[in-house]
Amino acid sequence: MQLVLQNLVNGILSGGILALVALGFSxxxxxxxxxxxxxxxxLMLGAYITWQLWSTFGLDPILAVPIAFVVLFxxxxxxxxxxxxRVVRAPVLATFLLTFALSLLIxxxxxxVWTGDTRGVxxxxxxxxxxxxxxxxxxAKLLTLVVALAITGILYLWLHRSRLGRAIRATSMDVGAAQMVGVRVAHVYGITYALGAGLAAAAGALLTLSYPLTPTMGDPFLIKGFVVCVLGGLGSVEGALVGGLVYGIVSSFATQxxxxxxGQHLSGTGLQDVLALVVLLVVLIVRPTGLVGRATA
Amino acid sequence: MVAVPKPRRGAITGKRWVFLVSLGLMAGLLFVPAGHSDYLNLTFRNILMYAAMSYGWNLIGGYTGYISFGNVAFFGIGAYCSAVLSKAGVDNLFADVGLALIVNALFAVAVGLPILRLRGHYFGIATLGVALGLTDLASNLDFLGGSGGASIKQIGEAHFTTYYYAMWAVTLACMIATFFIARSKLGYAFVAIRENEEAAQVLGISPTRYKVTAWAIGAMMGGAAGAVFGAANGFIDPPTAFAVDNNVFPIAMAILGGMGTASGPFIGALLLSGANELLQQHFLKLHALFFGGIIVLMILFLPRGLMYLVGLRGGMRRWLSDLAVFRV
Structure with missing residues (x-):
């Protein structure tokens, strides 16, 4: 019982930050x-900004979260x-490669700028x-979870209540119709992408509390964020949250x-991600639009 | 009955003269080992390897329109086939490639039947999941050497040349196979599924059967390249077998050269891999910046690939107006 509870708590703690990572991506x-x-x-840039602020001014990583968010926004x-x-309407592969190249450049x-040395806060x-x-x-992990959930909540309210938030959701439903009622699509796309970058930076800032920093630290989180947002359902705040928690809990219990x-010994600690991916595949096959996703046209 | 217009010549294999030029270049590559330079052999073997992987991706991604992000899985499986055979005492390239073909075909069918039911992004993420899962699995299986990797016995003294020719043969086979598949009923079915899956089904094309076929043939191509790479490299571990570069580069090459054409992957591999190699040689530290810059420019100005330029009528003005379509 103790073990089950501990694993559940570990899963929720790591799932919260995964949800935040997945949110912007989604x-x-x-x-x-x-x-x-x-x-x-x-995400990596957010983490390094936080580290720089901490090592130069002694600023607490939690206080650096809004700064990292604004800079990356x-x-x-x-x-x-x-x-x-310039190429946003091109087939998805064009932007896929474009952002790959951008990540290479960054x-x-x-x-x-920061060398390959491992840093820590x-x-x-x-x-x-x-x-x-x-x-x-x-x-540190509890604090991370609380801030991550707070950001998620604020974003949810903003997307549903504010004028710009509604414009973003309208654009995601039907670009043409949104344009017709006066939504400036180029601006909305800019804001959406900026939000994605800002949220990644906020997650990166929070991750400095429990993860070491290297210029490639973002790669594993990119992949987990990808998995989490599909697991939950694309493009929704609820989806990222549910997906993150499910991923966190599954990979936490997988350690058992x-x-x-x-004669082949298999231990769960090395197979955490495999089991999470198996869950992903099963979910995709049973519910192709994710756990809380809705059917799309 | 409505008369079906005859498809434009070269519509699904690309321009014929481009393919002939590619074949000519392939013939030229036969003379690389004559330079007696291990460095040259290695460089061009890598270009050929990427071309073969790109052909494998091109069948499912380019022709059938199912964008896979996990084709590196087949490359990795192929490489591990060589490792397993070497451990069993068999050091023969034909056996390596043969086993890789069989294992990859079976694996692709087994995995493809469930995941090829998914569409679009969901298929993409599922394939990525398969590749990542295999990476972790390989790190945890003792008989594959675990995370420490496995070594593969090298053959003979002139091994650089032998492996070079083996990779050359694999790539040529992929190129010619793609050309003939694309011009057969099979290839037309792939393209029909890409253009409109429901319409294809109405015409009596079983989407599942053809999708799995495209996926499995592509898997065999990537697997063959992996088998030769494993043997040539002499050592294989999960990060090498399932490298991120091996996943992204073949896609980039197919796009640059021209997706859904029989010469695109080869030309893309030649240009992109060649550029990467030259940059690495001259700008050891900055090469990633240049390489990233090249891809950014390529997507901004040639999002449809080089084959688009070959078929372009109307010059610069048409090019710019075609680009403007993608703006928002």
Whole structure:
């Protein structure tokens, strides 16, 4: 029972941040039909901005989250308006490769600026944890989860209540109709991509609390974000949240997996992601539009 | 009965003269080992390897219109086939390639039947899942060497040349196979599915059967390249077998050369891999920046690939107006 509870808590803690990583990716994917391979690079930039602020001014990573968000928001808007919008209507592969090349450019530049050395952020609460009902909870991860959920909640409200948020959702439903009622699609695309980049940066800033920094740190998160947003259902906040939590919990319980088949020992710790991917495949085959996805035309 | 217009010549294999030029270039590549340089052999063997993988992707992604992000899985399986055979004491390239063909065909059919029911992005992510899952699985299976990898016995002293010719033969086979498949009933069925799956079904084309066929033949192409690579490299571990570059480069090459054509992958591989190699040689640290820049420019100005330029009528003005369609 203790073990089940501990795994559940671990899963939720890591699932929350995965949901935030997937959120920006999912918005860009669902609304503009762009598989944004630069998402991991944006996450890495957010993490390095946070690290730089911490090492130069001693700023706490949590306080750096909004700064990282704003910087990458502006950067993302510029990239979308200046580069990606030129080919945004091209087949999905064109933007796929374009964002791959952008991530190559960003990661190489980061390698020059910050070198390939592994960096880390130390705070007063790094490594500290508390125990509740026999379950150990690290403060840093709990804080990360709380901030990630708060950002997710704010985004949900903004998308549903604000004028621009509604314009974004309208564009994702029908570009032509949105244009006809006066939505400036190029601007909406710019804002959506900027949001994606900003959310990636916020996730990167939070990840500095528990992960080491390298210029390629974003790559595994890019892939997990990809899986999570399809698992939950593309282009929706709820989808990213559900997908992230499911992924986190499945891979957490997967660590308990331990079998020996024909002399071949298989331990769950190395197969966490395999099992999460098996769940993904099963979900896709049974529910092709994701766990909370709706049927699309 | 409505008369069916005869398809435009070269509509699905690309211009015939371009294919002949490609064949000529392939013949020229036969003389690379005459330079007696291991470096040249290795460089051009890599170009050929990427071309073969790109052909494999082209069948499912280019012709059938199912964009796969996991074709590196077949390359990896092929490479591991060589490793398993070498461990069993068999060091023969024909056996390596033969086993890779069989295993990949079976694996592709087994995996393809469920996931080829998915469309668009969902198919793409499922294929990525398969490739990632295999990477982790290979790292955890002891008989494949686990994360430490497995070594493969090299043959003979002139092995660089032998492996070079083997890769050349694999690539030529992929090229010619693509040409003939595209001009057969099979290829027309692939293109019909790409253009409109429902309409194809109405015409009596079983989408599942043809999709799985395209996927499996593509898998065999990637697998053959992997088998030769494994043997030539002499060592294989999960990051090498399932490298991200091996997943993205073949797609980039097919797009640059021209998706759904019989010479596109080869020309794309020659240009992109060649450029990468030259940049790496001259700008050790900056080459990734240049390489990224080249891809950005290519997508901005040639999103339809080089074959589009070959068929372009109307010059610069037409080119710019065709580009403007993609703007928002």
């Amino acid at each position: 918005l860009v994917y669902g609304i503009m039909n762009i598989i944004n391979l630069a998402h991991g690079a944006f 502006a950067f993302g808007y510029g990239i979308q308006r200046g580069v990606i919008n 990661e190489t530049t980061a390698l020059f 130390q705070t007063a609460y790094t490594g500290a944890n508390f125990t509740l009902l026999g379950v150990t909870v690290p403060w 997996f331990d079998v020996t088949i024909a």
